[in-house]
Amino acid sequence: MAEDINPPPRLLMGPGPINADPRVLRAMSAQLLGQFDPQFRAYMRETTQLYRGVFETANRWTLVVDGTARAAIEAALASLIEPGDRVLVPVFGRFGHLKVEIAKRCGADVRAIEAQWGTVFSTEALEVALRKEKPRVVAVSHGDTSTTMAQPLAELGELCRQHDALLYVDATATLGGMELPVDTWQLDVVSAGLQKCLGGPSGSAPLTLNERAEKRIVRRRHIEAGLKRADEKDGEGPIIRSNYFDLAMIMDYWSDKALNHHTEATTMLYAARECARILLAEGLPHAFKRHRDASRALCAGLQAMGLRLFGDQAHKMPNVTGVHIPAGVDGEKVRRTLLEDFNIEIGTSFGPLHGKIWRIGTMGYNARKDAVLTTLAGLEAGLAAEQHKLPRGAAVDAALAAYRSA
Numbered sequence: 493m494a495e496d497i498n499p500p501p502r503l504l505m506g507p508g509p510i511n512a513d514p515r516v517l518r519a520m521s522a523q524l525l526g527q528f529d530p531q532f533r534a535y536m537r538e539t540t541q542l543y544r545g546v547f548e549t550a551n552r553w554t555l556v557v558d559g560t561a562r563a564a565i566e567a568a569l570a571s572l573i574e575p576g577d578r579v580l581v582p583v584f585g586r587f588g589h590l591k592v593e594i595a596k597r598c599g600a601d602v603r604a605i606e607a608q609w610g611t612v613f614s615t616e617a618l619e620v621a622l623r624k625e626k627p628r629v630v631a632v633s634h635g636d637t638s639t640t641m642a643q644p645l646a647e648l649g650e651l652c653r654q655h656d657a658l659l660y661v662d663a664t665a666t667l668g669g670m671e672l673p674v675d676t677w678q679l680d681v682v683s684a685g686l687q688k689c690l691g692g693p694s695g696s697a698p699l700t701l702n703e704r705a706e707k708r709i710v711r712r713r714h715i716e717a718g719l720k721r722a723d724e725k726d727g728e729g730p731i732i733r734s735n736y737f738d739l740a741m742i743m744d745y746w747s748d749k750a751l752n753h754h755t756e757a758t759t760m761l762y763a764a765r766e767c768a769r770i771l772l773a774e775g776l777p778h779a780f781k782r783h784r785d786a787s788r789a790l791c792a793g794l795q796a797m798g799l800r801l802f803g804d805q806a807h808k809m810p811n812v813t814g815v816h817i818p819a820g821v822d823g824e825k826v827r828r829t830l831l832e833d834f835n836i837e838i839g840t841s842f843g844p845l846h847g848k849i850w851r852i853g854t855m856g857y858n859a860r861k862d863a864v865l866t867t868l869a870g871l872e873a874g875l876a877a878e879q880h881k882l883p884r885g886a887a888v889d890a891a892l893a894a895y896r897s898a
């Protein structure tokens with residue numbers, strides 16, 4: 493017989509998932525409700541309202557897609573992109589490549605531009621690409637956890653409007669951890685996941701879209717035959733090629749029409765609602781500062797140990813830090829020491845960075861002083877066990893000093 497689930501008490505300091513806030517886990521233990529129960533519909537409406545606060549938007553269509561963060565990426569792209577549409581994807585890490593891949597599956601004529609991993613695009617470079625490619629849709633990551641970089645977006649929304657393109661932003665890694673005022677920055681569709689700065693488990697993907705995007709999506713609305721009333725007409729646009737990720741149907745389901753689509757993942761909705769509630773109770777400016785403080789302290793500690801930070805520090809996300817594995821050190825052995833002796837998980841890396849950097853997350857519930865200090869102490873012990881010379885005790889002292897001056 494399998495035993496009861498009793499996982500080791502890990503501290504998850506990788507690029508996500510991170511430990512869920514205990515209040516989120518508590519909300520998830522609440523009993524289920526039917527998806528059309530008036531109380532459940534009230535929870536859905538509250539979830540919309542709470543995420544308007546998190547996304548800093550007045551968008552009517554603010555909801556959660558059931559599935560991990562890529563479910564919302566796929567819903568956004570499948571619903572925006574009509575076959576043959578030109579789509580511009582600025583790639584500065586693994587998750588840019590993911591958007592290229594999804595856009596291709598949607599039948600797009602994809603034009604990717606690439607920046608070296610560890611850097612981001614200048615606004616000028618994006619403008620040149622917009623002018624040259626004339627895309628209908630631009631799909632970009634805000635923060636890419638694979639490289640730890642955050643693409644500045646404050647001007648891209650306006651530029652996309654000038655060039656008549658819709659802008660989709662993947663904010664999986666940044667929502668709740670750094671500024672992303674959706675309306676001020678004129679972002680048309682933005683989505684995220686819970687398992688990073690929102691402090692929840694993966695499995696629910698908040699998404700918001702504005703009227704520009706709504707117009708594109710609603711003209712592709714095709715109501716399932718078993719649900720359609722005689723007086724309802726399909727939109728004149730081409731059908732969205734995914735049923736599960738059809739945002740027109742998901743919007744009908746979330747609207748007061750409550751038109752049946754999937755069976756809402758009740759427990760995940762409780763989680764998403766609680767993540768947003770906790771974040772707004774803390775206040776966005778406070779949460780952003782907490783992430784910046786944790787990042788600064790972690791970086792100060794890593795550098796005091798003599799380690800080198802990865803990438804363009806002016807554009808590093810405040811919630812994930814890349815650090816070079818010192819020459820001669822087996823990065824996997826150090827990660828194993830951290831896991832086995834300290835119960836701490838830090839991240840390895842992908843693609844061109846594989847074996848070269850560790851990625852350490854300080855996000856959501858784990859963007860805390862004690863989590864940063866314990867991780868630095870564990871990393872120091874792991875490096876020392878590999879005979880790497882370093883000033884003992886300096887990392888924790890430097891991190892504490894950074895916290896005191898914050």
Ligand SMILES: Cc1ncc(COP(=O)(O)O)c(C=O)c1O
Binds near residue numbers: 507508562662
């Ligand atoms: C920027 C970004 N986009 C998308 C994803 C994919 O998220 P998920 O694994 O929840 O589908 C991740 C996960 O790390 C991410 O960092």
